[in-house]
Amino acid sequence: MKTRDVILSIKPKYWKMIKNGSKTVEWRRKWVKEGVKVNNIIVYCSAPVKRIVATLFVDYVVDNLKMLWTEYGKAGGVSKDEFDGYFDQQSYGYAIIINRFIEHDTTPEKLWTWWKRPPQNFMYVREA
Secondary structure, three states: OEEEEEEEEEOHHHHHHHHHOOOOEEEEOOOOOOOEEEEEEEEEEOOOOOEEEEEEEEEEEEOOHHHHHHHHHHHOOOOHHHHHHHOOOOOOOEEEEEEEEEEEEEOHHHHOOOOOOOOOOEEEOOOO
16 A cells, blocks of 8 residues: 555644644545555644644545444534534545644645645645
8 A cells, every 4th residue: 555645735723623622534535546555644734824833644545425423423513514514415525533643834835846825725845
């Protein structure tokens, strides 16, 4: 299995919740290709912050949309209505279970010469 690092864009309000421990699950409609294991998740906090704020370490990823809310809803930082709206008409859904994180405070351009713009959802970190 191939291992990769990814960059996730996260809204500032959700980063604050991860940081204070009230959100330990990150919801995603799309995730990495089958056969790829994520090593690290680098968090890009979107506008107005526009900075790399953390590296997340993941326990595991759950990909059963039908059970996500029942099993992980309380840890996801959104209401049931917000959850239902986010996953409305989706065939797939993912719960990324966050184990811990290390904070950063830098701009993406300082880390990667190839950086052009933040990902809409996630992107693989280019290998050197």
